[in-house]
Amino acid sequence: MYIKTLTVSELNNYIKKVIDSDFILGNAYIKGEISNFKLHSSGHIYFSLKDDGGKINCIMFRSDAENLKFMPENGMKVNVKGRVSVYIKDGAYQLYCKQIELEGMGELYIAFENLKEKLFKEGLFSDVHKKAIPKHPRRIGVITSRTGAAIRDIINVSTRRNKNVNLLICPVLVQGINAATELVAAVEKLNKIDDVDVIIMARGGGSIEELWAFNDEKLAYAVYSSNKPIISGVGHETDFTIVDFVSDKRAPTPSAAAEIAVQDLSQLNDKLGSMKKNFDNEIKYYFENRHNELSIKRKLIEKYSPEAFIANGYSNIDKLYNLLLIKTKNKIEIEKQKLTKCQSVLKANNPHNILNKGYSIIENNLGKCIDSIDELKEDSEVRIIMKDGRVETSIGKITRSTTDRLQ
The missing domain is CATH 3.40.50.10550 (Hypothetical protein af1403; domain 2)
Structure with missing residues (x-):
């Protein structure tokens, strides 16, 4: 008898036709407990249906899953209506579900x-009792x-x-x-x-x-x-x-x-490298700041040191000395100008200058200038000052005449 050699795909297709032609497998009602439940992003539902003796893989397409009145979960006991068929690529049979009805929670889940x-x-x-996980x-x-x-x-x-x-x-x-x-x-x-x-x-x-x-x-x-x-x-x-x-x-x-x-060791190394860089920068920054502070303090010490104070004192003395000379010179010059002005005024008002004009000055024996006849008496000793000398004499007769008085 000749037996045809089948490929794997041909065998799986044959088994699928046999199973699909079975009335009971095409209209199956299966009860069991849901496990390995997964809702795919496509909307299809994948899970396993199991009992104490076995397990079958199940799939419910999105068009049927949209009609569910509840969301299946692991541990639920359910009644499933569907058909058993073969997935040719894997050669595995599975239950293609049309309806799922809730029966109750699985014993393990409860x-x-x-x-x-x-x-x-x-x-x-x-969380109070949970221990910290060591980092290293x-x-x-x-x-x-x-x-x-x-x-x-x-x-x-x-x-x-x-x-x-x-x-x-x-x-x-x-x-x-x-x-x-x-x-x-x-x-x-x-x-x-x-x-x-x-x-x-x-x-x-x-x-x-x-x-x-x-x-x-x-x-x-x-x-x-x-x-x-x-x-x-x-x-x-x-x-x-x-x-x-x-x-x-x-x-x-x-x-x-x-x-x-x-x-992660590479992350730790990167972190350590970053920490080392930051540490180096901090050290550099710290010493630069200390160096700047020392420079400022050194300048302050130099500025306020005794030597600097003495040197500055000499400099200040020189400045004060020069200022004193200038002010003294200016003061003398101002006073000279005042003196010259006073001399001019005195000279202009000096009574002796009148003598040059032919006038004379009469003084009593005490040297007091006589400017009125009332101060004279007959036989009084007087001194007559003229431009080229003095004459001492006595007063003879005194005659009072208003017409002879100078105006």
Whole structure:
């Protein structure tokens, strides 16, 4: 019997035709719990529908999603109407949803909310109890799976930011019934190591079941009681676990947790270079100011020093001496001018000058000038002063005549 050899695409197309022709698969009503919910920017909705025994990937196109009466969330129990078909490119079957009806909250989601409310009331989420993350840890403890993508991301990011980073890997299970126990033991173990400064607890994304170990109550108390600060980097940015709320710092991804714990060495070097430049400028500015201050004080000292005072004193004396000479000379000159003027006035008014005109002056024996006949008596001794000499004589007869008096 001849059997035709099929390509992968032909096989997937054949399976798709078989499934699409099935009446039950074409008109399926499925109930289960929503997980891995994602609303795409295109408006399409992607999620998984699961129960205790299995899981199926689902998609609802925007045209159908616009008719929803509620926004689906992880943990919701729903009834979905749609058709099962094959996505040829991946060879995977999935449920193409037409309608989604709310049935109730998933049991895990309810348990998560109950534990979250309990721990919140106990104060485990309070910022008051959160420890500061050291900026430059000597050693970083990492709690995660030995083989998961999270450990590779943390190592890659850490070594890229600082090639000298010291990571202490504490491998644990991050999924399954024993995962929570191992996570608690890892926290307690790293707390006993003195040179571990900060702890990263991380794993990659997943459904609520896959992340359930990080919603364990004992682990929450272990993280809360840790003496060393803990950074949680569990799942993707939209995933939240109890550990995220209790930890000292929540990172949206394992890579982001490494970025928080490990300072970028190049940025540190740039910062140190900038600080050094600023410090050098400050030192230079400081010494320039001190130098200027010293120069000013030196000039003041020179200005007010005894030597300068004495030198300035001599200079002031010279100035005063020259000023005194000038003022004295000016004063003498002014007084000379006054004297000359007075001499001219005296000369002009000197009675002796009248003698040159033929007049004479009569004085009594006391040298007093006689200007009236009333001052004379007969036989009185008088002195007659003329221009060329003096005559002493006595008065004879005195005759009073008004016609002879000079006018």
